[in-house]
Amino acid sequence: MRTGRSTQRGNPLSTLLAALAGLIGLTLLGVLAPAVALAQSAPDARATGLHISDGRLLEGNGNDFVMRGVNHAHTWYPGETQSLADIKTLGANTVRVVLADGHRWAKNSPADVANVVAQCKANRLICVLEVHDTTGYGEEAAAGTLDHAADYWISLKDVLAGEENYVIVNIGNEPWGNTDPAGWTAPTIAAVKKLRAAGFEHTIMVDAPNWGQDWQGVMRANAQSVYDADTTGNLIFSIHMYSVFDTAAEITDYLGAFVNAGLPLVIGEFGGPADQWGDPDEDTMMATAEQLDLGYLAWSWSGNTDPILDLSIDFDPTRLSAWGQRIFNGANGIAQTAKEATIFGGTPGDTQAPTTPGTPAASAVTATSATLSWTAATDNVGVTGYDIVRVSGSTETKLAVSTTHSVTLTGLTADTAYTFAVYARDAAGNRSNRSGTVNVTTDEGGGTPAGNCSVAYRATNEWQGGFQGEIVIRNTGTTAVSGWTLAFTFANGQTISNMWGGTPTQSGGSVSVKPVSYTSAIPAAGSVTVGFIGAKGATNTAPTSFTLNGATCAST
Numbered sequence: 154m155r156t157g158r159s160t161q162r163g164n165p166l167s168t169l170l171a172a173l174a175g176l177i178g179l180t181l182l183g184v185l186a187p188a189v190a191l192a193q194s195a196p197d198a199r200a201t202g203l204h205i206s207d208g209r210l211l212e213g214n215g216n217d218f219v220m221r222g223v224n225h226a227h228t229w230y231p232g233e234t235q236s237l238a239d240i241k242t243l244g245a246n247t248v249r250v251v252l253a254d255g256h257r258w259a260k261n262s263p264a265d266v267a268n269v270v271a272q273c274k275a276n277r278l279i280c281v282l283e284v285h286d287t288t289g290y291g292e293e294a295a296a297g298t299l300d301h302a303a304d305y306w307i308s309l310k311d312v313l314a315g316e317e318n319y320v321i322v323n324i325g326n327e328p329w330g331n332t333d334p335a336g337w338t339a340p341t342i343a344a345v346k347k348l349r350a351a352g353f354e355h356t357i358m359v360d361a362p363n364w365g366q367d368w369q370g371v372m373r374a375n376a377q378s379v380y381d382a383d384t385t386g387n388l389i390f391s392i393h394m395y396s397v398f399d400t401a402a403e404i405t406d407y408l409g410a411f412v413n414a415g416l417p418l419v420i421g422e423f424g425g426p427a428d429q430w431g432d433p434d435e436d437t438m439m440a441t442a443e444q445l446d447l448g449y450l451a452w453s454w455s456g457n458t459d460p461i462l463d464l465s466i467d468f469d470p471t472r473l474s475a476w477g478q479r480i481f482n483g484a485n486g487i488a489q490t491a492k493e494a495t496i497f498g499g500t501p502g503d504t505q506a507p508t509t510p511g512t513p514a515a516s517a518v519t520a521t522s523a524t525l526s527w528t529a530a531t532d533n534v535g536v537t538g539y540d541i542v543r544v545s546g547s548t549e550t551k552l553a554v555s556t557t558h559s560v561t562l563t564g565l566t567a568d569t570a571y572t573f574a575v576y577a578r579d580a581a582g583n584r585s586n587r588s589g590t591v592n593v594t595t596d597e598g599g600g601t602p603a604g605n606c607s608v609a610y611r612a613t614n615e616w617q618g619g620f621q622g623e624i625v626i627r628n629t630g631t632t633a634v635s636g637w638t639l640a641f642t643f644a645n646g647q648t649i650s651n652m653w654g655g656t657p658t659q660s661g662g663s664v665s666v667k668p669v670s671y672t673s674a675i676p677a678a679g680s681v682t683v684g685f686i687g688a689k690g691a692t693n694t695a696p697t698s699f700t701l702n703g704a705t706c707a708s709t
Contacts, residue, residue, distance in 0.1 A: 202317025203356045204387045208415040210356065210448070212496055213318050220279065220419055220448025221491035222247030223464060223480065226456050227269060228258055228285060234272050236454055239470035241276040242538065243481045244488045244554045248273060249281040249323065249421065249450045254305035256297030257286040267312045274319055277497040281358060281450070283323035289364055292330025299325045299344040307351045318496045322348070322355045323421070327393060329362030337362035338375045342382040349384060356387045358421065365393030365422060373407065376416050391421030394438050396431030404437045412445050419448040426461040426476055426653040429686050439485040451480045460613055460623060461653065461684040474682045475654045475672050478563065482553045483671065489551045493582060507532040507577035510539060510558065512589030519635035520567035520596040522674035526559040530577035530585055537580050544572040544590055561676040568597045605629040606706035608699040620689050626701065627680040634675040634701070639666040641696040647689045654683035
């Protein structure tokens with residue numbers, strides 16, 4: 154089933170992006186910059202909940218709120234509401250939930266939406282609700298209008314009224330394709346005014362045209378006029394960043410233009426893995442968002458028809474993909490930067506912090522990973538998780554979160570001394586004193602022998618002359634594997650042109666793959682995922698055998 158992000162990726166006119174890639178830098182780096190006003194108006198009317206002030210998203214109490222979370226495809230997977238709890242457990246403070254207004258996909262009922270909101274609140278997540286049926290309007294024949302989406306939101310008014318502290322209304326996902334994107338402005342203004350006339354006081358989010366990526370600068374040029382059309386001033390813009398944003402200059406220029414103009418902005422979707430259209434620079438996206446205090450929401454939790462964008466494998470929070478590890482536990486990721494909304498004050502009267510967890514002990518130390526375990530903390534209500542930090546003098550850096558009293562840290566640097574410690578926290582946000590510290594020095598590297606292993610290979614998509622492949626390498630042994638080399642042979646002359654999660658070397662049909670930094674360690678009973686784009690002829694037979702560091706792996 155082609156859903157969500159793949160709607161754009163499957164559109165034949167999307168190739169226009171690649172053809173114009175050379176022009177994008179010029180467009181974003183200066184041609185359109187003067188079109189963004191340097192000052193915004195300051196309307197007087199404010200919502201009592203989440204609202205915009207001086208270009209910032211604030212909570213009702215005036216505290217700054219920076220979204221750090223992911224997208225979840227609820228409308229196609231309505232039975233996966235457990236995902237909201239799983240996303241929270243991994244540290245997110247926000248989830249953007251895919252809904253449908255009935256134009257293209259089956260309408261989510263008021264009762265269903267009410268349950269989603271309740272689940273978000275129960276899991277202490279700010280809930281961004283979006284209608285997906287508008288995706289690619291003008292280019293995608295099946296897409297609906299923003300006006301139709303606005304009518305759907307009005308039908309939900311009884312459900313959403315009073316939830317202004319917890320819910321942001323994202324009128325329509327990527328509501329214009331690449332055909333005449335200048336047509337985006339007037340319908341966007343009209344939809345915002347329609348919701349305000351109906352009495353909506355929520356912060357409203359509006360997506361950019363060009364399948365959300367605004368590569369022609371229409372939203373950037375017209376943002377001030379759209380913002381001014383909202384008499385409450387509670388409007389935030391959303392840019393989606395995929396392969397159009399493949400250089401640091403494009404990313405910093407676009408985000409900086411809104412900040413400098415005092416206009417609120419969030420990265421409402423973004424991807425990192427390379428695809429046939431290019432290689433997004435997610436490192437710059439996340440670093441710049443952190444530097445500028447802008448929100449970001451990664452696409453997407455699970456269930457993509459283009460599985461390189463799945464953060465978790467099969468909705469399993471214990472099976473994060475390489476993309477998922479990057480988002481949740483990588484530099485400038487969710488574990489390091491997310492702060493829970495203060496509206497979630499926890500259990501009334503619960504001011505008691507958990508007891509101090511035991512000093513962690515290290516095991517399975519490799520060049521790039523280490524496993525820590527500690528004695529569990531206790532709490533008068535209940536411990537909900539642990540924050541694992543690196544200690545360097547008086548500085549702490551949050552590296553990961555865990556719901557159990559152990560964690561495997563990956564992406565460490567070889568032959569490096571680390572000091573780690575742990576905090577426990579409860580549902581009210583109370584945090585324990587810091588545990589004792591443990592010193593760990595990673596191995597020098599150079600590779601360690603592989604234990605037992607299995608490899609799952611599949612072609613996830615094919616087209617004339619080319620295909621996309623995925624390789625999941627699973628460590629079935631009891632010790633971590635690092636510094637690995639995967640080897641296999643193509644039988645039909647296939648060649649790899651682009652790879653993410655690994656670095657390939659190919660001679661004839663023989664392929665050797667070495668890891669990149671975020672896939673360099675495979676924990677015991679864990680896995681890493683490598684994806685690639687390849688060329689093929691009429692036949693595309695899968696490789697039949699694989700070795701990891703010279704040891705034969707089972708094929709699954």
